[in-house]
Structures are given as C-alpha cells and as structure tokens.
Amino acid sequence: MAEVVLEAENLRKVFRLRARSQGPDEIVAVDDLSFSLAEGESLAVVGESGSGKTTLARMLVGLERPTSGRITFAGHDRSSPARTASERRRRGRETQMVFQDPYSSLDPRQTPASSIEEVLHLHFRSDRATRAARVAELAEQVGLDGRQLNALPRRLSGGQRQRVAVARALAAEPRVLLLDEAVASLDVSIQAQILNLLADIRAATGISYVVISHDLGVVRQITDAAIVMQRGVVVERGPTADVLHHPHHPYTQLLRSSVPAPGWKPARRDRSGQPSDAGAS
C-alpha cells in the first residue's frame, strides 16, 4: 500500500456575500469533501462550472483557506495558512499547480529558461552551473529545445507555453502536481502530446496528480480514480473506469451522455434534468 501524500477531510468553504436585499447571503462552494491521494496516484475531480472544483484546487495549494475541515500533506496539517515565509516556501515545493491558460500564467517579459531557473533559485541551494544543468534537464523532460528556452512567451505556441508551465512546476520537485484544466485550451493534436508527456513523467518519477477537468476523455486517459462534484458536493466517486462506464448518480449519467461520440445525438432535457426523447420522430 503506497503512502498517502495528500488528504482532505470534511472540507468546507463558504463565501460570504455582501448584504443584499434579496438572495442568499452566503454561498457554500465546497461542502463536506473528503479524499485521499496516494503516492504516484492520479485523481480526477470532474464537474461543470460552479461545481466547486477550482475552489478545491485553491484550497489544496493554500490560495484559499477552508472554512472548516482538514488538509494534510504527508501527515502535516495544512488547513491554516503558513505563518512564516520558509513554511510557505516549503509548502510551495510540495504541491505545484499548472493552470488552464498558458498565455496568462507566464510572465510575458521572462524567458522560459529564466522563469524555470527562478524556481530553482528559490527552492534549492545550488550554484549557477548546477541550475543551468537542471534547467536543461527539465527542458529535455518536457520537450523544449534551446531556442524555445530563450524565447519570450509570445514567440511560443500554446503547446510550447504549456510545456514551460509543466517544466516550471516540476522544477520544485513537487510530490503532487495539481492540473487545473491544464489541457483544455490546447488543440487536439497538441493536447495528445501534453497528455502523453504527463503520463511519462508520472511513470518515471512517481509523482501524484490531481486532475481537475470537465473533459471525460482526458480524465479517462490520465487518472486512476475520480470524484464527481455537483454544486460543491461529491455525488459519485470510484475508480475512473467504473465511474465513467457504470455511473450510478443521475448527474454522472447526464455528464456521460452529453459527450459527443459516434452516433451521438444531442437531446433536449426537460426541467427535471433528465434527457427527454423529443428528438424521436
């Protein structure tokens, strides 16, 4: 049994809204959410907009403080904010994040080489030569060449930028990589390259992934287990194959039947959320 690296227990996040004349004065973004992620495991968090999956990600990396519940990383409590800069840096090393939009997650005036080196400089005591060697090694790992390493982000394509983002995240040698819709904005042919890259890296290093995605095909390809969220609540969980092929919850079934596939016909739903067969004629 592999060691558990990341664990969430009864996580809850409530956002208070400014006093309004009508409507609720608070929103429960995540409610009573628990999971555990083992070393080398890949966990999918599936859901649509408003399901709370990004709030969950932000809590896991410490960008958002849970209202209640516990987050533990390799046995250490993480629920409260880091008190010192060194503690914050240590947490940053353990979990890294790759965002959806490679166009806005890189500094437009910094070359990939320098942005990766910055991470190395921050987290490791090493000399310039060692850092340069490590930058080259990371570039090799994600498939960036020398020209790309020294070009400004605007000179790179979307796929190349996402490789930079992955290399930068890996530079800290995290044990958990959080991928928030990391391939959603890429073209299909490039998306396949990045998915293969992520699979190779996990096989080679034993890193764990939390994959936040609305794309069930992507989830099927790179995760072992999945949780399905709807309006802040987990409605279904299990091995990815079971969840996608034998969904029990009506919402998972609806998600599954909404994915275009050969022979698929879009169906209108009535208000109860069930597919209607209005299309039959």
Add this chain to the structure above:
Amino acid sequence: MTASPLLDVSDLHVELRIGGGLHPVIHKLSLQIGAGEALGLVGESGSGKSMTSRAIARLLPPGAAVTGQITFDGQPVLEMSPPELRRYRTRGIGLIFQDPRAHTNPVHRIGDFLTETLRTTMGVSRDEATRRAVSTLADVGIQDGARRLRQYPHELSGGMLQRVMIGAALLAEPKLLLADEPTTALDVTTQAEVMAILDELRRERGVAVLFITHDLELAASVCDRTCVMYAGEIVEQQASSVLNASPLHPYTTALLAARPRLDGPVRQLAAIPGRPRSAFEVSEGCAFADRCAYAEQECIATDQVLRPVEAGLVRCRRAEEVHAELRAISMEAGSVG
C-alpha cells in the same frame, strides 16, 4: 445537386494585413451549402475556419485582400452595396459566436438586443418586435421570455445567454446560420442542449447552418457533411457519418486518433508531431507533409489538389494507399480481438 446551392464559395483567397505585409489565411477555398443543409467546418487553431465564416459575412478586418467568389441566393456577396449588405446580414445570414458575453452590450437589456434589428432594419413596431422576441425565446427553450427581456446580460448564465444569441440570430428569419464554435465556452450538459436546439430549429425551419468547431464528433452529430480544414485549405470533405468511421486524409485520421477516448485509456495517445501550421507558413507542397506519417518526397515537392475519392473529396495524392493500409490494419486488429 439539381438546384443551385444557397451559398456558393469558390476559389476564396484571403490575405490579412499583419505588420507591413500581407499574410495569406485562406487559400483557394470552395464550398457549397444547400438550402436547409448543415455543413460542418472542422479544424484546429489557425486553420482558417473562423476567417472563412467572417469572409462569408464580409466581416474581415480592415485591409484584408479577398479574391474569389461568394454567391448567396444568386447574389455576389463581395459586390454588395451597403444597403444590400445590411439586408444580407439580417435576412440572409445570422451569426452566432463562441463567447456570447463578448457579443452583447452589458448596459443594454436583453429585450433591446433582441428587437434592435427588427425595429431598425425591418421597420417592425415595438410591440410586434417584443411579441416575436418572446416567441423566439420560447423556441430556444426560454419559457419566461417577457421577464428575460427586462434583464441585463450579467443576470443570465452562459448557456442562457447563448440561447439568447441563437434567438437573436433567428429573429430576422435568415436562410443561413453561421455558428462559430457556439458551444465551446459552455459546459458539456449545456452544450448538448444548445446543440439539440440548433438541430431542431434547422429541421423545423429549414435554416441552413455552417457549423464551425474543432470537434469532429460534435460536427457529425448535427451536420450532413463535414469539411476538414488545415492551414487555410479544405483537406477533406465527406458525409459526416463516413468521415468519423473511415477518414481518407491522413490529417483527419491523425486527428481522430489523437483524441483521448472514453472507452479506455490507450498506453500512448497517437499525438501528431509538431504543431498546426497556419496558411502563411506553408510555401509549396502538401501543408501537412511535415507532420504526416505517410509523407514522401513527392508530397513535399508538389501542391496537392482536392480530388474526388470514393464519395468524398480529399487533398492527398496517397489517400487510396493510406486508406487501404489503415483498413487492413483495423481488419487485422478486428480478427485478432
């Protein structure tokens, strides 16, 4: 086809002014859409699919150089005078874009947005325009239309706003809808619903649709025929049902294989090496040759023409060989499994 098509684009060539020079974005593109027909236009970023629809609507950026013919209902679109163009853009075509929020004015109510065209261009009275707006909203699945008309765009969800966009495009009863990635910004369950609405409207009203998307399977679900674009050219055109089952062009084949599948992970996805090319990066020879597993010296040296193969059109000189090879592989796999 006996009657002449509703939309006939032939030898369309578009160059955009970028920096000092002209960059080709669409190269010798021809397509036809019959009345009431749905045509899918599928491609990756930079393939020229959106530019094609903008050229058809004559909404290209200033300084664009356009040659070729676009004929709509017998009329040459590229030679229309401003009044003719205005009429064409209301009664002829309707436009639906990817991001409904970017195409609605946040300080105008939904009602103003919906009825503006009817009142200004078509001279319909305010009451009549409102009545039609409410009934169109009902057609796109919004029942409490009268209340929605008084709301602002920010009060509606993305899926709801996209339905309003579809309603707005339909209000003037155009003959052709240009739908540019209309569901890409939506959740999958909402996407299914919006696609169902589009499909239903097409069947009931006989509106022709040019459906632009990057998703081959989504296009197949509502389109009769699909064109696949690469680097500003159509590389394959086929009946949608055939295209997904047995693609002829190596690019289409590769695109279908690269998509992660729901029916089980594969050990390694068949990624296409390199990145999608834009039209201006391609000099001569086949635009896909540098990423193609079947490319030969001859492919790189000579321009490829779109030619009939089986029931479709393909821009690949080796289409038959490659197709036969792939069929043999899949039959082998089938007999083993």
